[in-house]
Amino acid sequence: MNSRVATSNAEALDVTRTLGSESPDLTPLDLFHNHLAQNPHTIAVRDDRDNALSRKELWELASDIKDDIESRGLTAGDVVVVCMPNWTEWMATYLAVVRGGMVPATLPITTDPKSIAYTANLVGAKAVILPRTHRGRDFTAESTTLAEELGRFLHVLLLDGDHRTRAWRTFDGPPVIVPEYPQGMAHILFSSSTTGKSKAIAHSEASLSAYNESVIERYGVTGDHPIFMPSPLGHSTGFWHGARMSMMTGATLVLQDSWDPHRALELVDRHHCAITVAATPFLKDLVDTEWHSYTPKLNGMRAFLCGGAPIPPSLIEQAQNQMPGTRIGSIWALSEGGATSSLPDDAPDLVARSCGRVMPGVVLETITKQGIIAPRGTDGEIVMRTPSLFLGYIGQDDLYRDSFTSDGYFRTGDTGIVDQDGYLRLTGRLKDLIIRGGVNISPVEIENALAGHPQIVKVAVVGRPDDRLGERICAVLQINGTPPTFEEILCWLDSRDVPRRLWPESIRIVTGMPQTPAGKIRKNILREMISEEKA
Template sequence: MAHSLRTVPPQLAERYRAEGWWRGRSLLEDFLEAVAKQPDKAAIVAYRAGSPLPTTLTYAQLGGLVDRLAGAMLDMGVEREDIISIQLPNGWEFPVIALAAQRAGAIPNPIPPIYRERELRLMLGHARSKLLFVPDDFRGFPHGEVGRRLQADLPTLQHVVVIGDESDTQGPRWTADLLGERRELDPALKCKLDARVPTGEDIALLLFTSGTTGMPKAALHTHDTLWASGLPMPWAMELTGDDVAFMASTLGHLTGFYWGMLLPLSTGQKVVYQDVWDAPAALDLIEQEKITWTLSATPFAQDLVDAQEKSRRPVTDLRAFACGGAQIPPALAHAVKEHLGAELISLWGCSEGGTTTIHRIGTPIEMVAASDGHVVPWQELRIVDEDLQPVATGESGRLQVRGPGVFVGYLDQPEFTADSMTSDGWFETGDLGRQVTDGGIRFTGRSKDIIVRGGQNVPVVETENILISHPQVADVTIVGYPDERLGERGCAVVVPAGAPPTLKDLTDHLAQAGMAKQFWPERLEIVDQLPRTASGKIQKYLVRARLLETPRQLTS
């Protein structure tokens, strides 16, 4: 795998180790240490929609299940650096599988449940995943059936485990075959697993990110870079093992996987999950479970405020709600403080570069609303123009980062890895921003051709490629437009071929192609032509500007 990774200059690597930003230690070791120190403490409390009671696992129980499943993975032939893909709703099963994969020396690959067959085929095929874990059915979608079809088509996908269907005879059964035997009691297994414990330099995670190419990018973090990328959160919010975390965002995304799973479980915290977002129920959980902090997209914070305004209830322990991916409206920051008693913490970062700017707890609301935080001590950030020259304070430019939290490259995509780094060693985030007067950084937009809808990147190019095949579409581009709740939504701007299509025509076409509903455009504008450069590229900034001036006539 090393052939596709970038090399960190030795002097920088030495500095990162000397400063303690790289530890040479895995997050799995931190978790195993927590299991040994506090076996009887609750580790996970998982709530499932429609179930009257949650599932609670202590650290001892969680550690036992991790070793049990890791032993089953060895029996299935899992080798070091094999990819284990996980597409599950938030619940206790996800951490068991992810940690068991690391315990067996493999690499977990979290995948959000919203992805459908088209996206999964690309991801699993590129990663050469050996195992896939999916639910039988989640929110009406037959993940198990899709998994079986993919297994028949992908030669490297040896096993598909369908959780929730114990009658399945086509693959190993979750309870009967994988968790039924108490393998963790075998001393010989512990020796085998201990020999596979990863180091800081080993790959901790494979995460697919949506970009401008239409092909998902397979980002890799080591345990060192992943740990460093997550340092800002406990530092800024002063978290300890006594804190209680809540995660509403999917564990299939970096937000949930690291801050909603690895961080709390490696520091000895209790973490609370909902499999389906329910704001009123979440307010009840905050009080019942004594939740003290969470991290999610801005719409989740707004939902909690709205639910509290409709039906007030005590919320005594929540002190911090971290938000990224969109500017925080001052009114929302005030509302979170008034209705939830918590501070809204704004931040900026990306999957590959880690969290680079953040506000610390105790920052005045006016400062939180004015920027996305200050650069953390262990990361470097520069704002440059197209010639890589620094821009003046207040001017927008390209945000580039360097530091111990930057990823190590894209799996078997050396061209993407090379393109993401400048010649002098900075990671090109594809984001734009400016420095405000107090030194904070304000994210202002994206040079990458993506839309961020409720914290989820929308693969614009892939969506456009499908829409252009519609018989009533001669030309098309998709751009984002502001949305108060989700931050952005997508608008399809279409040059028709004959009779103009309706929005339903386009979404039906995307549905037939197997694209996730969250990626569909939610607005349609019909135009005679799209503005282009001399080289033929669509001038999206002009399209966006005109869109903002156009009344919404064709909206879902």
């Protein structure tokens, strides 16, 4: 046995006993159907619009949508992009796709139409599911932009947020070119890469369930109490720890679409939610929100797991004072696979200085610059082997091959230290990605747009440290002539259709860029420069 596996055989076996002792091949669909048969009238999902669906109602709505999709000629194995808000309809459309044997490719609702088109083309999607409207966006109009950008045949299903009406738009053009899919593919997640384009991350049912089962076992998640999910279901966090975990355990899923910390406290209090997984800024907002009640904040919630950014010790202390019944924990994963989480009884100081302990079956190491496994306690690039590891990047075979060491470890691109007990402490990252509120943002698209500005000589976009979000987007500019104002920079990006979520939140004017001998900008030095300034 590999001595580097920092978990016990007993813990690994307990996971199997929890969910798979009778049939280890049961999928979330199978498990949900079992829960449906046992109690069809239990609420399966509710959202912050006060909409709710029982298991029976969810199953029937999913059946209608499945039939609707199949009537358009889609069959098992076809890929369908699901880009829906955190509504009860998200679960219905997802369940419909899965029940039809099709492969869901899930995107957050904030994705702009050109990016939806790029991902749909990358994975060979034959249909895209969208809301008709959401937060002022007209998706009927945006679907035209999507189709024009895609330039091929496509079905678009538009849903009203009332469970009642649906409408199809079919766009003519050349037939879809279906890429080669990894064998056993059951789901596609998306994540930004250093190239500025999304990676299409293919998972099998086994890899998805391996991560789910580890979290469910470690935190004793059952169907007795609801799961609260404010993270987008189209993102890996919401998908894994919201949609799938609720289907597997039978727990009611309580969704929040529009983030409002006070509303979140009300939802958790009203529905007695037991667990959530969300980015650290969500916890920060809950701590900073006034709460006038006889009960403490998050009353009844046993665990709040923070991912995407380290948890400052002061925030943990504040949270434990305001939420005495809630254990604050850390969880670390990539869309490619899960790796670590705090244990329920970890002390606050251990939570603050680590990303938790490796999950059952996970081997986590660091490597030297030469790619050699380093001794425990050595700071280096984090590599891993995990049963939850993805199958491949669709349409990006070279990127997939380059993501592994010669001896088969997946290279995470982050740097850190793994101690003798299997606890991970992050120290940095090799990538240039900005992690804002737990969301990876590539600077490439912003830099490319700003590079065309007539007054900008050189540009580098980096993350400025921020207490709440972890990082905020900062554009460092070397200027020729009169510096443009911040407002002028934003207008420039707007005129070039750069999505608002990528706009800088501050700019820094410099007289020259620190560079390598080869002329590459030293972003590490820029980060140090702006981190010393007040935001």
